[in-house]
Amino acid sequence: MLFIMDYFLELLLxxxxxxxxxxxxxxGYTMVYGIIQLIxxxxxxxxxxxxxxxxxxxxxxxxxxxxxxxxxxxxAFIAVIYSSAYGYTVEKIAYKxxxxxxxxxxxxxxxxxxxFLQNYVLLAQTSDFLPxxxxxxxxxxxxxxxxxxxxxxxxxxVTTTIVMILLTFLIKFTxxxxxxxxxxxxxxxxxxxxxxxxxxxxxxxxxxxxxxALGGVLIASHIGQINFYIGFIAGIKAFVAAVLGGIGSIPxxxxxxxxxxxxxxxxxxxxxxxxxxxxxxxxLVFILIFKPSGIMGRSEQEKV
Amino acid sequence: MIxxxxxxxxxxxxxxxxxxxxxxxxxxxxxxxxxVEWRWERMFFIGVGIFILSFVWRYLIKRKxxxxxxxxxxxxxxxxxxxxxxxxxxxxxxALIAVAVFIIVFPFTFSMYxxxxxxxxxxxxxxxxxxxxxxxxAGLLDLGYVAFYAVGAYSxxxxxxxxxxxxWFALPIGASIGFFFGILLGYPVLRLRGDYLxxxxxxxxxxxxxILENWNEFSFGPSGIANIxxxxxxxxxxxxxxxxxxxxxxxIALVIFTIFVVSRxxxxxxxxxxxxxxxxxxxxxxxxxxxxxxxxxxxxxxxxWAGMAGVLFAAKTTFINxxxxxxxxxxxxxxxxxxxxxxxxxxxxxxxxxxxxxxEYLRVFSEYRILVFGAVLVIMMVFRPGGxxxxxxxxxxxxxxxxxxxxxx
Numbered sequence: 001m002l003f004i005m006d007y008f009l010e011l012l013l014x015x016x017x018x019x020x021x022x023x024x025x026x027x028g029y030t031m032v033y034g035i036i037q038l039i040x041x042x043x044x045x046x047x048x049x050x051x052x053x054x055x056x057x058x059x060x061x062x063x064x065x066x067x068x069x070x071x072x073x074x075x076a077f078i079a080v081i082y083s084s085a086y087g088y089t090v091e092k093i094a095y096k097x098x099x100x101x102x103x104x105x106x107x108x109x110x111x112x113x114x115x116f117l118q119n120y121v122l123l124a125q126t127s128d129f130l131p132x133x134x135x136x137x138x139x140x141x142x143x144x145x146x147x148x149x150x151x152x153x154x155x156x157x158v159t160t161t162i163v164m165i166l167l168t169f170l171i172k173f174t175x176x177x178x179x180x181x182x183x184x185x186x187x188x189x190x191x192x193x194x195x196x197x198x199x200x201x202x203x204x205x206x207x208x209x210x211x212x213a214l215g216g217v218l219i220a221s222h223i224g225q226i227n228f229y230i231g232f233i234a235g236i237k238a239f240v241a242a243v244l245g246g247i248g249s250i251p252x253x254x255x256x257x258x259x260x261x262x263x264x265x266x267x268x269x270x271x272x273x274x275x276x277x278x279x280x281x282x283x284l285v286f287i288l289i290f291k292p293s294g295i296m297g298r299s300e301q302e303k304v
Numbered sequence: 305m306i307x308x309x310x311x312x313x314x315x316x317x318x319x320x321x322x323x324x325x326x327x328x329x330x331x332x333x334x335x336x337x338x339x340v341e342w343r344w345e346r347m348f349f350i351g352v353g354i355f356i357l358s359f360v361w362r363y364l365i366k367r368k369x370x371x372x373x374x375x376x377x378x379x380x381x382x383x384x385x386x387x388x389x390x391x392x393x394x395x396x397x398x399a400l401i402a403v404a405v406f407i408i409v410f411p412f413t414f415s416m417y418x419x420x421x422x423x424x425x426x427x428x429x430x431x432x433x434x435x436x437x438x439x440x441x442a443g444l445l446d447l448g449y450v451a452f453y454a455v456g457a458y459s460x461x462x463x464x465x466x467x468x469x470x471x472w473f474a475l476p477i478g479a480s481i482g483f484f485f486g487i488l489l490g491y492p493v494l495r496l497r498g499d500y501l502x503x504x505x506x507x508x509x510x511x512x513x514x515i516l517e518n519w520n521e522f523s524f525g526p527s528g529i530a531n532i533x534x535x536x537x538x539x540x541x542x543x544x545x546x547x548x549x550x551x552x553x554x555x556i557a558l559v560i561f562t563i564f565v566v567s568r569x570x571x572x573x574x575x576x577x578x579x580x581x582x583x584x585x586x587x588x589x590x591x592x593x594x595x596x597x598x599x600x601x602x603x604x605x606x607x608x609w610a611g612m613a614g615v616l617f618a619a620k621t622t623f624i625n626x627x628x629x630x631x632x633x634x635x636x637x638x639x640x641x642x643x644x645x646x647x648x649x650x651x652x653x654x655x656x657x658x659x660x661x662x663x664e665y666l667r668v669f670s671e672y673r674i675l676v677f678g679a680v681l682v683i684m685m686v687f688r689p690g691g692x693x694x695x696x697x698x699x700x701x702x703x704x705x706x707x708x709x710x711x712x713x
Contacts, residue, residue: 059333085324097686105689108642112681119675124329243503274518281507289492
């Protein structure tokens with residue numbers, strides 16, 4: 001009985017961790033979508049670049065023999081800066097000239113950017129899996145529960161929670177957050193009342209990329225290896241999560257990610273690991289059929 | 305004075321890119337031997353390269369904006385080249401004859417390698433034209449198109465394996481199974497709009513691939529199915545060389561059939577309903593068009609062509625496994641349609657040829673070809689969002705009405 005309970009708890013926490021990582025990536029998708037209605041296909045690549053930058057910085061600092069905690073903090077910080085810079089630049093090159101073009105064109109441009117960034121990292125670095133140094137120490141107080149939860153999972157959960165709180169604060173209470181909400185509601189109207197829409201879009205990309213980079217660093221230290229292709233799969237999953245929760249809605253993205261994380265975790269744990277992704281997608285299809293705008297999405301009223 | 309400004313701008317842009325590419329381009333760590341490799345020379349190349357590129361970029365953006373302004377002022381300029389070719393019979397007919405001659409001569413003059421590449425391009429043309437119905441005409445973004453392609457390929461492979469069904473019987477069967485799947489998957493999801501539809505179709509595409517990969521008893525899993533026979537001619541089996549040429553002509557015939565059907569559909573009542581639905585759903589329903597039925601026909605017809613192309617693919621490669629039916633394939637089909645020019649048949653054909661042949665002949669820089677491919681997609685969309693051949697809508701011109709209108713002003 002105890003064993004069954006432990007197993008359940010392990011799956012529950014595993015799903016929560018997985019969901020938190022999806023949430024960190026899904027936030028960027030949903031924010032960008034809310035503001036310019038674009039599926040930013042290159043977002044997964046931004047996450048991958050974050051993980052790579054962190055890996056490079058962390059490896060160099062490890063060779064210099066720094067303290068582990070200092071390394072992870074510095075690596076994460078630099079990864080966030082670089083990912084934000086990439087997000088900002090990608091928007092300026094691939095999306096800004098397409099503001100008034102059909103949405104499909106912007107989507108194709110995003111796909112092109114995703115291909116480009118993937119191969120850029122592949123060519124400049126390597127196609128092999130690189131080992132990511134395990135920097136997060138094993139907490140002593142966790143020892144009795146080590147079979148249920150690992151210390152990396154605790155770090156992921158805590159970081160995600162902090163990021164969520166900060167993000168909620170940013171969007172609800174700051175001036176730029178207000179401008180973001182205004183732009184998401186009606187871009188033209190926001191422009192009329194003096195919101196600098198281009199700046200808002202840039203900030204959205206920067207914030208979204210920064211959270212994705214954090215996700216990249218966390219997952220890399222959790223799983224322990226990365227390659228140039230990790231962004232694609234994570235990006236698709238996070239996108240599914242964002243749609244599941246109702247794309248454009250920030251609490252929706254978090255909820256969708258957690259639901260997806262748990263679904264996958266319990267399904268693999270109790271049924272079969274072969275069909276994990278099948279089940280995740282079937283779940284998405286069912287939710288969307290019965291609730292076409294996602295769990296927390298607003299149902300769009302059409303005005304003629 | 306402007307010149308100095310421009311130089312300053314480019315200078316900062318190149319500085320920015322040098323900063324941006326610094327960790328990934330310059331540093332490489334070898335975690336096993338604990339060595340850090342610094343490649344400073346790359347930073348210099350990037351700086352110089354970006355400095356020049358930023359001038360080109362700004363010039364092109366400026367030119368594009370000028371074009372938009374011109375169009376807004378009512379100065380449409382010359383008719384696009386693609387359009388001009390079709391309007392002037394003097395160019396159109398000899399061009400058609402030249403293309404026909406080229407098509408017939410091609411497999412005999414070029415090597416088998418070239419013919420095989422051309423076969424791939426022809427399959428992409430078929431899929432592109434099928435997807436064009438769904439995306440280009442009906443405006444339904446389908447990211448799981450490869451599912452129907454896989455269904456077609458597997459239906460031929462499995463029917464042949466279990467019952468020895470030949471290619472010519474499998475072709476209509478594959479097409480109908482594609483059609484059936486199109487309706488089956490289309491019916492529940494067509495209520496969704498835009499991006500939701502995109503992600504659900506993506507999900508279906510992945511589900512079908514994963515089932516094929518994991519259900520070993522049914523589809524032989526990742527190892528796939530080998531020894532699928534090439535098409536025969538009334539029971540005669542050819543040698544490899546003549547079989548390739550034979551498939552080539554079969555495909556040409558099917559592509560011509562596809563072009564015929566698609567261009568007839570485009571101007572039919574149904575085709576106009578698709579275009580109208582793409583432009584405005586509400587207005588369309590107000591005009592009495594059955595939304596579900598119209599969308600479903602688009603979806604199912606697109607799937608039919610994918611099924612057919614799938615059978616051809618299986619017959620061409622004689623081996624299939626789930627790895628040929630990934631999401632990237634769907635994205636590639638979508639790129640064929642969008643790059644060529646949505647809704648335009650000639651555009652899709654050109655798009656497929658460019659997208660298949662370009663990477664093949666770029667093999668010299670084989671490492672860089674996907675990088676270049678990605679960059680081309682972005683640049684193409686930024687500077688020519690309508691695709692290679694922009695589809696010009698059929699319009700009815702009222703001669704003389706313009707002058708009458710002037711009198712009222």
